[in-house]
Amino acid sequence: MIENIKNAIIRFKRSPAFTGFALFGFALILNIIIRGPAVFFSAQSMGTLFSKNAPIILVTMAQAVLLITGTLDISIGIQLALVNVVVIMLPQELGVSIPVAWLIGILVSLAISAVGGFLVAVLRIPSLLATFALTFVVMGINVLIMNVPQGSVPKAYYSTYDSLLFGFLPVAALMILGVALIWAVVKRTKFGKHIYAVGADPKKAFAAGINPTGTIMKAFLFKGFITGIAGIALTLMIASGNPLQVESYGLKSLAACIIGGLGFGGWGSMASGVYGVGFLVLIQNAVYYFFNFLQGTIVGFQITSYWQNFISDLIIMLGLLMTTVTARGQREALKQGISRQIKRGDKHAKES
Amino acid sequence: MQKSLKKDHVTVIKIQSFIKTNPAGMTFVIAILLLVLTFILRPNSLNTNTFSSIILLTMLLSFAAAGQTLVLIGGGLDFTVGAVMSSAAVMTTFMMQGQDGKLLPVLGVVLLIGLVVGVINGISTVKIGLPAMIVTMAISNLVARAQYLFAADGKSLGYAGPSFIRSVSYKFGGIVPSIIFYAILIWGIMFYLLKRSVFGKQLYLVGDNKEAAKLSGIKVNKIIILSYIFSGLLSAFAGMLGAAYMTVVSAQVFDRYAFQSLIAVIVGGTALSGGVGTYTGSIAGAFLMVVLSNGLTALALPDPIKNISYGVIMILLLFAYNRTSAVRE
């Protein structure tokens, strides 16, 4: 019995999501300690946590899919802003109804993702550079659509977003769950398997009769769909429009995925990204509340936001360092197939 | 008719092979063309000020690109170029306080910053199994924050020393800025490092095939760490010179040089994957970036149009220069 538990733990340790999970767990515990379980798990605190962070979480999930295929998209942040301005300006300037505006917002996100996918999959420009260049283009487009921050969202919409279903389930969390479920299904389709094959080795995938170009393109479109939803969440969160916001979400989502263990293509899962972004978000929260607490209890203690950011960046850097420890364990497992063998109870003694 | 067709065909092949074998030259040609185009569209931008500022900015960017070239050839990527430059610039103005005679101590401190960051970069990239981009990005964040210790509220606390400023921006004949002497120095260092030293030879081998390099007896980690150290030192030096150019320096002033240097190096013919590249190419790439930026500003386009044009042109350049290989040959 103990053997089984031990094996299960070892197996989990070697799975791709463990890296991020460990860090996420650490950050979670930190939050619980600093704020107290009652406060932290209260409906209000959970609600805020999800509604404020749904955009970055969703965007990280989208980024995770790209990373599995071996590509990435730095412009994903500014694309959020694109959806935001479209969704605000359409009702405002053209009287389009809000649900239709949302639909068009998602279509726009798909369109710009198609462009990104075209650059990366068809023109074969390295994704880091191509999407960096794309950032400029999207920035320009955003300002052309909306030149200064403006706009509003009807209260009915954004208060629903902020609210809690049945008193405890944040609407924002449902959005995240929805996307996660969609991914769970996609993973079990041909397309899902092809994403992993292409990410691991495009040449071998091609030899197996898969079209890497098509697969990467579809992955970008899938990312565009999730980004569209994230853009709507962002709009509801800030209840207004801003053409040049959240550009940093591009690099942030990338860092979150890497922290979660998605360093190389063809390996890992969306869960890794979720753990990674959970870690980032919770650490920043923890630092913020910790300094609040200090400022509250120690008279005359002042700390600028620069220092808060410095400390959270430092912890994040340490988190990156941690991933090497856990990631190395994963890669070894991959090489030695221990996880499989332990699961089957085989006595194939460790060959290496 | 047949004969002239053949001649055209031969010319096309000649141009194509020129592009393939001489990316630096090609970049240079494109830059000149863009410059000429700018003058045609905006004749009043054709003056000595424009020329000298183009040369100055090209030099500055190429100093930043120097370190980046080394790191990229070795197969890595240095995101801290911008943050180090900014820190060096901030430190320079902080220490000089507008006075002369502090050149050597400032140089010492600035190079120390570059060295320390370079060492951290190198060791982290080598020991942590993560992509260099992410590791150096994280370090860049930290360095960017640390600057604020020396620049209260983001503004620097002084200026660079006057004679130092003059050594950078004095213009010979009203056009050629004296920064060109520094450029020659850096060019000499890069020439030695990349083309004549054993380090350079090992660096290319490491970037081309790390495993084979290791099995040939090369200390792969040492070479990679050294490339980051050189990059740190060069970026710091570039930042110091940048402080002289800008006169008023604020924190994170040169941060965008991280991506700028990367694009300049790639457009100059160095591959993201490593193992190929030249400094001459990076200089040409820097020239192209500066000309492009200058051109868009001279045309006085509204910001969003400028951004879109910049992005689109960058995409075109990247398409021409740096594509991954096709799955089917």
Next chain:
Amino acid sequence: MISIKGVNKSFGTVVALKDARLEVKEGEIMALLGSNGSGKSTMIKILSGLYNPNSGSVEIDGKKVKIKSCVDAHNEGIATAFQDLSLVPTMTVIDNLVLGIEPLGKFGLLNRVKAVRMAKDILDRLGVVCDMDAYVQTLPMSTQSMIEVAKAILLKPKVLLLDEVTASLHHDEIQLLFNLVRELKAQGIAILFVTHRMGEVFELSDRVTIMRSGITVIDEDTSKLSMDDIVYYMTGKRPDAGKAEINLEMKEERELILDVKNLKQSKVRDISLQAYKGEIIGIAGLQGQGQPTFIRTVLGLMKPEDGSIIYKGKQTHYKSPENGIKNGMGFISGDRNKESIFQHRSIEENIYAGKAATQNIFKYVTVKEMKQFSLDAINAYKIVAGNVKDPATSLSGGNQQKLVVSRWIALAPDLLLLDDPTKGVDVHSRREIQQILRASALKGMTVIISSSENEELIEISDRIYVFYEGEISGVLKKEDMSMEKLVAAQMGMTSEGNGV
């Protein structure tokens, strides 16, 4: 039946195929032979859709077809088992087997039950025993090769291309594979297989096509050809009967260069080996018995878990290959592309690589120095090269390997370690490399060479250590080397005559 005519293919300035042709009929087993640089691998890659020919036409059952991708090839009924495996290492066996032909169930989701059935069926026919959910990367090479073949057969092809699939297989596995191939032949499938092993050609094939320098030289019934004929068509020369003289003189006092005692490191369980100055020590054994691990541990790439290595009289505590190399070792790998050749660098730089590795990193090297060094090597070892500034990949495989050999010999190491250096190298280059090694040994260099070619080892070694399951199962001295003894030791059968 498949026929390909008038095929031309160049990679930049290198001409790989020139008006080449190939034809395999239904129910026929055709062997495709040729040295490196002959174009046979290019031919296979064109047929399988991986390469795009500059010109040429492919006909299947008399109908012209266009193959623009691997998908096209599959649709036309062509399946390939590749030499360098088309399996995705980080995916499971079953995912790999059905990759591209995934059976679908409800709502377009994968039907795992059906996939398992498909996989089990073919794996059983090939006698492969493995966990279907194991990651391919974790399985031994021979199993991976069999899975690669299984994957091709699952496509139910009309034409089956087997590209050097037997390289990693055990004798029994090869027999199982051949039996299956004969079954497929009886079903009317056209089979084309590429191999370097003469024995297989005569055992399995009905006809033989031989290529040389990008041209199809001949295709003929196997029964009408002799071994010498085949070598003649492959190389353009009659195989030389003159084998180089064997140096039987054993000096009395010889320096013990390498003394390995009870080495333990992953696959190596307990190996003891001695090498004296000027000796050529052969390491024989089936694939995966620990030979590459042994060599790399001596070099310093891996640290021994137990045991000791005494090199030139001193215990070694190497942390990386650079330690071994600094102390006079050299290493030549059989996997050129991964471990020896710098593909984007010029021939000149590739030759100079070894020297570059051993000098002080701040030393100044002139253009002339490097050029002279590489020209000397090219002349000394008769490397066929154009301009030294061309990329190393412009050389043929055999010449690339000669380049690597020259890179090391030029540094005059005391101990040269070779891990299957002539794998996939043509007969001619192979002989030249052997001559170079012999000449160097006469000058005092000690050579340890691991090889999968027993004939080669018998021809060149002073002594042969046979590896079996991580231990030495036999040591053969020059006087009592024979193929039977070697094979017996490889199978683990030790007998009195083999002193260990």
